Structures are given as C-alpha cells and as structure tokens.
Amino acid sequence: MSRTSPSTEPVVELDDVQVHFNAHNSSFFGEQKVVKAVDEVDLTIYENDVVVLVGESGCGKTTLGKTAIGLQRPTGGSVRYRGQDVHDAMDGTGTVNIPFERIRRSLQIIHQDPGSSLNPNRTVLTNLAVPMKKYRPDLGSAQREEVVHKLLERVGITPATDYATRFPHQLSGGEQQRVALARSLLMEPDLILADEAVSALDVSLRVQMMDLMLDLRDLFDTSYLVVSHDFANARYLAEKADGRIGVMYLGKLVEIGTVDELIQNPKHPYTQVLIWSTPMLDPRSAAEMSTDDPPVRSIDIPTPDDPPGGCHFHTRCPVIIPPADLDIEQDTYNDIIDLRLDIEDEDVDVERVWAALEADKPVPSESERSELASEFAVTARELFVDADLDDEHREAIEGALEAVAIGDWEHAAETLRSKYESVCERKQPQLQSDHPVACHLYDTEDVSE
Ligand code: SF4
Incomplete structure (x- = not known):
C-alpha cells in the first residue's frame, strides 16, 4: 500500500525543552546533583509524521517522548500542540485556544507492556467502550459496540465479537498490543507515543505490528513518536514511513534525519557507534565501518547526573578535535x-x-x-x-x-x-540546519576560540 508522507503542518513543537530532576543524594553532606534527562531539545512533529528516538538506556528518549505528549512537565522551554502551549492549557493560564481535554485526547501513548493500559478486570469491549463513552456521548451502547468491533477487525483481532468478550489475560502479548493500539486510536489522536511498543514481541510479530501501525497512520491520519532502543526497528519504521530518526545521547538530540541521511551517511560519531553496533542495519556501510574494536575510546557511558562539559560525547569520541595549532596524529x-x-x-x-x-x-x-x-x-x-x-x-x-x-x-x-x-571539551555543539547534527566537525563557523 502506498504510504502517506508527512505534511508540513506541525502537530507538536518542542522548543528548547529541558527536563531536569534533582538526583537522590547518596552522600550525607554531598551536593544536590541535577540529572539533565533532557536538555535544550528542539523538535517538531508534523501531521502524518513518524519520528523514532534511539539511544542507549538512560539517554532521555522516553522522558522526551512523555514531554512531547504532555505526560512530563518540562523544567524549561515549551511544548505546543497546534500552536497551543500544552501546560498553559493544563493549568488554565496564559492564552488557551485549545482546551486541555482535547489536547489530552489528541496525544496518546502505547507502552511496552500493553497490560499497563488495559484494565485486567474488564473485557476487551469494556476496555475500549468506556473511554469512548466519555468523548462520544452521542453514541448509544450498541453503536459503541459496533465501533469497537470494527476497530478490532481493523487491527487484526478477529473474530472481533469473540475477542471483545475476552479479558486481557486471555490474549497473547501481540493481541494485547493490538488492543492497546486500538484503544489509543479510538481517541482519534493526532500523535501516538509508542514507547518501546514492539520491543517485547518476537521478530515476526514485531514486523507485523510495525506494519499495522503504519497502515493505521495512513487510515487515521495520525503521527507517531516512537521510542526504541533497537536501531533495526527504528530503521524499519522510519524507512517505510518516510520518517526521521533522532539520536539522543545524555539528554541531547545529537543528530536527526531521514534513513538515507542518518544510516547511509551518519555524521555524528555517536550515530556511527550505534550503526556499528547494529551490523544488520546496512551490510554495506557495516562492512565499511566494521572493525574489531568499537569506534569509541571508552565503552563506559558517563552518568547523566554528571555529564562531561562541552560535547557530552567528548570522553568517548574517537575523532575529538585537536587544537588548530597542533600538528598531531x-x-x-x-x-x-x-x-x-x-x-x-x-x-x-x-x-x-x-x-x-x-x-x-x-x-x-x-x-x-x-x-x-x-x-x-x-x-x-x-x-x-x-x-x-x-x-x-x-x-x-x-x-x-x-x-x-x-x-x-x-x-x-x-x-x-x-x-x-579540545574545542569539544569547551563548547557545546548545536544542531545545524541542514541534516542536523550537533558536532563541531560540522560547524559552519570557526569555533576554535
Ligand atoms: S563535537 Fe567533538 S567530541 Fe563531540 S562528537 Fe563532534 S568531534 Fe566528537
């Protein structure tokens, strides 16, 4: 089936978003440390868009995802839904043109564990019909039931009339995830955060589920923000959806681009590490990049409560930039x-x-x-x-x-x-506009001073 391409109409815009937490203090007299889970991130998600966030555990991708759909309040910057500041709408402050109820309905989430979004004591039908009752009071119970059956069929849960009477524990993991997806689609969302939503499924079910998500994107005119630790899944989704992959490292978005840009031509040295560690992504570039040793100076990841200054990756980067006046290998x-x-x-x-x-x-x-x-x-x-x-x-x-x-x-x-x-230790690189990458190797102006 031919797929819809992302439009240029923004659904969610994150502007200079920060999410900083006070870390639990292990030492009695020690200073209070601040974990910069997300730091100075700009990201726009458009209609019919698919953006997949990848990075190592603890890089902030889930926190960023939750911030984008209003589940996590940022400590700095702004999150806007169709131009409306999400937290102004939530708090009833500032100018509110879009009520928070509508924003909440439009920004949905599916989790890695679908059980967490399905009530175990309710049948599939009740799990889906109850939330619908709230925002579609015009529908009677028979009509709601009909909508649920149609949707279950659409997500491949057949016979729908049979499955609708089952409880979540009577479904397989893949079936539960389809029901969770159906539940979020019932809200007619503009954006679904899929937080490791396919990670727990085996490989063949994973592909089926990703294909289903993309089919439904076309059908329901929705966008996805996908959080995945698996670069192969990220590539599959972004490539099929004509979407983008965003690479995060210690709270920063360090590179974002299409599959062609990011996998065939990765610019950030950290993106190159991720691709190196996922050789099935692209055998050609993997062969070019393959070495016995990972392309990092150190495999140890600094802790997010004490990230290195300047470019956070400088303690591991194999191409950290020497001072301009040094002649050195x-x-x-x-x-x-x-x-x-x-x-x-x-x-x-x-x-x-x-x-x-x-x-x-x-x-x-x-x-x-x-x-x-x-x-x-x-x-x-x-x-x-x-x-x-x-x-x-x-x-x-x-x-x-x-x-x-x-x-x-x-x-x-x-x-x-x-x-x-190195300049990499002194100055934090910023994302550049064309194939955005935050690395001094691609700075357009001289940053050596
Ligand atoms: S800014 Fe410097 S340390 Fe950071 S990724 Fe680029 S070259 Fe490496």
Whole structure:
C-alpha cells in the first residue's frame, strides 16, 4: 500500500525543552546533583509524521517522548500542540485556544507492556467502550459496540465479537498490543507515543505490528513518536514511513534525519557507534565501518547526573578535535586526552609505572620518587602514549608525568590541559540546519576560540 508522507503542518513543537530532576543524594553532606534527562531539545512533529528516538538506556528518549505528549512537565522551554502551549492549557493560564481535554485526547501513548493500559478486570469491549463513552456521548451502547468491533477487525483481532468478550489475560502479548493500539486510536489522536511498543514481541510479530501501525497512520491520519532502543526497528519504521530518526545521547538530540541521511551517511560519531553496533542495519556501510574494536575510546557511558562539559560525547569520541595549532596524529591525540582525563581523576596506575621502571628492585619509597621523577616520566609516557612523538609533545607529556611521579596531579593535569584542550571539551555543539547534527566537525563557523 502506498504510504502517506508527512505534511508540513506541525502537530507538536518542542522548543528548547529541558527536563531536569534533582538526583537522590547518596552522600550525607554531598551536593544536590541535577540529572539533565533532557536538555535544550528542539523538535517538531508534523501531521502524518513518524519520528523514532534511539539511544542507549538512560539517554532521555522516553522522558522526551512523555514531554512531547504532555505526560512530563518540562523544567524549561515549551511544548505546543497546534500552536497551543500544552501546560498553559493544563493549568488554565496564559492564552488557551485549545482546551486541555482535547489536547489530552489528541496525544496518546502505547507502552511496552500493553497490560499497563488495559484494565485486567474488564473485557476487551469494556476496555475500549468506556473511554469512548466519555468523548462520544452521542453514541448509544450498541453503536459503541459496533465501533469497537470494527476497530478490532481493523487491527487484526478477529473474530472481533469473540475477542471483545475476552479479558486481557486471555490474549497473547501481540493481541494485547493490538488492543492497546486500538484503544489509543479510538481517541482519534493526532500523535501516538509508542514507547518501546514492539520491543517485547518476537521478530515476526514485531514486523507485523510495525506494519499495522503504519497502515493505521495512513487510515487515521495520525503521527507517531516512537521510542526504541533497537536501531533495526527504528530503521524499519522510519524507512517505510518516510520518517526521521533522532539520536539522543545524555539528554541531547545529537543528530536527526531521514534513513538515507542518518544510516547511509551518519555524521555524528555517536550515530556511527550505534550503526556499528547494529551490523544488520546496512551490510554495506557495516562492512565499511566494521572493525574489531568499537569506534569509541571508552565503552563506559558517563552518568547523566554528571555529564562531561562541552560535547557530552567528548570522553568517548574517537575523532575529538585537536587544537588548530597542533600538528598531531588523531590516535596520539586521543591517547593524550585519555591520559589527561585519567590524571584529572587521579586514576593513573602509578605503581605499575614504578614497577616497570625498577623491574629488579623494590618500588621506591615516597622520598626517593622525586629523584627518579624524570625516569618515571619516560617509562609512563612509553606505557600510556605508545607513539613516536615530536620533541614538542614528548616534552609536554613527560613534564606532566614528572608531576604525577611526585603526586602533583593538578599541575600534571594543567600542563596537558593548557596545551591539548579540545574545542569539544569547551563548547557545546548545536544542531545545524541542514541534516542536523550537533558536532563541531560540522560547524559552519570557526569555533576554535
Ligand atoms: S563535537 Fe567533538 S567530541 Fe563531540 S562528537 Fe563532534 S568531534 Fe566528537
């Protein structure tokens, strides 16, 4: 069946949206930490649109989805439904041209666990007919029943008259999910948030369910905002719907585009990592990108309550940008940045260096170490920055490591920071307009200062 393409009429607009939470504090005297679950996100969802949000667990995609349909109040920025501020309508403040009841009906959700949206003590018919009673008081019970039967048939639940009398526990997971979808469609929504809605289904049911969602999008003129940890599902949906995939990392939307743009030509280094980790997405690009090691410097994801400054991905990015005045190989630069980050965390294995330096002797005492600091520095540099270095870089690194030898971590870190700090650490990149990507590699103006 030929599919509808998204229109240019916005349904939901998120403008500079932030959702920040106060984290539970584990330490008695510690500072209150703020988790930036969603930070400065702009996103517009159009009529008949499909936008799939992907990213690792904890990246903020579900929080963003719930914010888009008014289930989560943002701590900054605005969410508008057809131009109406959703929370003004909810609170009865400001100018309200669209009542909140209509907004609530127009923005629906289906969950990973359909059981959470179906009342286990009601039959399928009652589960669907009760909410309809509220917004279609003009229909009598026989008419509501007829609508429910038709809709069940439309979502592939047949014979509808039989299924309508069953309770949710008498349905399979796939059938429950179809009923949950039917329940949200009864509200004639403009936008459905599908939060990992197909993740729990096995592969063949998953494809059927995604096809059904797209058929119903055409039939009911609705849009989907899909949250998925599975890049293969994201590609399937976005490609068939002529939609977009948005990639999130630590609360930020770092790239958004069509399947052609994002999978055939991923720009953000983090998008490239996601594609690398899903090789069935595109065998051709997967083969080009495949290496034995993941294309990241570190597999550890920073915690959202303490994201790195500048570009949040800079602690893992394999192409972090060296200062413009440095003549240096990328691999060498990466090693130096990793060494400096370890020095800042006082996480350099000093005893290993002393042991390597004095292989046949006991590890020197504290008082002996300052005399051996320059030898320590040479050995440590060979261990941590395994490359032929110009004198300029060798001297800078060994100077920092001499400070490490005598325990002056701050001086060591500052020595490297002053020479090697990247623009990626200092400045947060913003999404650009054409194939939006938040990465300094694609900045149109010079950001090195
Ligand atoms: S801004 Fe820098 S660190 Fe961030 S993804 Fe781009 S190159 Fe990597």
